[in-house]
Amino acid sequence: MTPERHSLTGTGDPLLEPPPGCPAHGLGPGGLRRLHEADDLDELYQRLREEHGPVAPALLHDDVPMWVVLGHAENLHMVSTPAQFCRDSRIWTPLNEGMVKPDHPLMPHIAWQPICSHAEGDEHKRLRGAVTGAMSTIDFRELRRHIKRYTQRLVNRFCEEGRADLISQFAEHLPMGVMCHLLGMPDEFNDRMVEAARDTLKGTETAITSHAYVMDALGRLTAARRARPENDIAGHLVTHPAGLTDDEVREHLRVVLLAAYEATVNLIGNVLRVVLTDPGFRAQLSGGQMTVPEAVEQSLWDEPPFSTVLAYFAKQDTELGGQRIRAGDGLLLGIAPGNVDPRIRPDLSAGMQGNRSHLAFGGGPHECPGQDIGRAIADAGIDALLMRLPDVRLDCDEDELRWRSSIASRHLVELPVRFEPKAQQEVTQQPSHAPVPQQRADWHVGIPQPEPSAPPAPSLPPEPVSVAAARPQPVAGPESPRPRGAWQRFLLWWRGY
Template identity: 35%
Template sequence: MNPLPLSATTTCPDTRPVFDRLWRDHGPVAPVELEPGVHAWLVMGYEELKTITGTPRLFSRDGRDWRAFRDGAVPPGSPLGPMMSFRDDVTGHDGDEHRRLRRPIEDAIAAVDHRRLRRTVEYLCRGLIGAFAGRGSADLVAEYAATVPLLAIGGLIGFAPRQSRELRDALRARSGSGEDAREGDRRFEALLGGLLAERRERPADDAASLLLAHPDLRTEAEVRQSVAVLVSGGNHTTMSWIAQTLRLMLTDPRFAGRVRGGRLGIDDALDEVLAIAPPMINMPARYALRDTELGGRAIARGDALVLGLAAVAHDVRAHAGSQFWQRGNRAHLAWSAGPHACPARDPARTIARTAVATVLHALRGVRLAIDPADIEYEPSPWTRRPARLPVTFTHADPGGAHGRRPGHRP
């Protein structure tokens, strides 16, 4: 049996039959194909995921330990490179070096003022809504979800809105594993370098300035890579979280909330998306440092193991055969686990919740303009995000779209 292409888990109309088939045929660890001829393991079991994320002495985050890359099966220009090759930053190291590089990022996140962030995001959202309010229709991905996180995160980092939009385009190319992935990566790095050069001359109250002054970051390259992690780690995943939550709110009567009187609300929808269809449903990667066994599979030294953060919801061993998501349940692995678990879940939730609430409150009579079965998904092996969410609405009240800026005192 040929391994299933990993992208089949992200672009299919419904992930449930795909993951059920993988579990039925392979158990908690399934062979998959990353690109033609390049194989990996998709780790879907709850305990197996906790093992590989919590045992860095056996499962490395360092892409230089990937046998397929060392042996030339994955060429240097492969679209897999931006997400799976070694990066000399917090994501590419384990142990003491990882902890040293993680501290500045945690400090930058801890410095976020959530009330200020919420006001800023609401202001940005109302401005975006104002741009399409008079039409009676919009694409809530291209015109909204794809822009909100980068504008918000870009502002925290120190970018102007125009630069944040350039970053968005570069990141989209970089994480899509398409032909333009390398060019997106190059442009992304250039934009970050320009920001840091400016902040070195003129420090400000932003994350870039904080990281430039942080004692744990020893070189210019470490500062740049730390900013890159904050931007790329927060943008694409939060974008997907917003888009998937809007999809759920618009298509599932349980979650219609204010839209059509559903019994569950925005926080419930945000949590179900994290549990069932997290922003990054397949997270790259860990690399076996020696021959070992995992979930009944013989794992060879240098094998790549992809974290199945959505497939774990189908592990009946962990969930006792019950529906994985229940109201208020946040016992999922959407943020990964272990030393590399995402540290930015709180600001991400502030951005996502504010974005979803603002647009649903502003658009009256909003409805999806296509059959839910016709929703298509972006071509990426890592994320599952609607490519479009076309909607119609009877009236829009963007409110303060052109009113007071955040922090204005009347």
């Protein structure tokens, strides 16, 4: 006999497996839809909204039941009511009933960890206070200078070639370079660190080795800051009055590094794709009707870096969006579907400039503490890139672009572009597509400017000029200039006259 499953709909009815060969595509026990089998999650979320309202039942891998919160208001209520919902998966009924195996594909996202994003109460205040305290020391004016310099370095790698992939050569490198600097390990930033972070997040066969590489770097950083604190995030975590252990410091550095990296890579890629494929959007940006920060904010509405967050858990029996939620039920924070809730966005084509009420960074006690860092990297990085490459254009048909999708996020795989080859620029210079201006002549107030000499006749070679003749000669008579002052005489002596 087929075993009964936990009833997600709260009716008490058992969820029976469909008979073998059932033609219902993407449907699991009880007729619930499997999220991981959907070809188009946005379309599935819309269908769930029509069938169930702002909160809908669905299935994860291995037919594990989970609520999907689709409404904007319902998502905000869930994340802002810690008395009813928390991030502690240890109370999750399917996990306690053995339905979620240790090798479940989503366990890395759901498994409880001793970090601030999973803690509650006083422990949450202690850990979260250390993280926000460390981030509050960031000088954003200096941060933007570093972002522009990293952008200059990255663009210098490919600017002379006239073509590039803005995902693998730009979007995946800029956030890592900036985050390594902020955490206090700029020397660790290299292609290997970028590859290790990317591999860790993809969950490939080598993900464990890549994760170990990242953790080794963070462990060495923690030990170094424990011995000698410095003015960076790692140093402030070590010295914070909350008294974090080395393990707690290292774990929170990992969360900050990987979460900021993943979110910002997706954000940069999404904004650049729209700039390159939507002429109206680019015209607004180029014409001054929209700033780069406003373009970034629009992208956070339309294509948030994380489409869902796994997961929140009900601490008690409650009601949400007209659904009966039982203690121990799991709920997905539906960022992408919440951002297109027709109750707050009846016209999706309307611009959202000036409106930051999207769900891209969550909300409530667990709202993303590094959201301003992500915004700064995207704002300054994209602006600097477009200053260097104003003629950049897509090097393929738009329908050839490919994504790698999961329940949690949607990644643009490549973004090939072309542009007129550009010369490299000094890293410390302000990004610009124009040639570097010629340095001003060595001239000071009080010294007569030399008269511009006429160019020699084409048919006659210039006559040689001796060094003595090049020096200023005294002029007698009524046309003589007034005597030079001491400072002028010193300058002439300094120049060898």
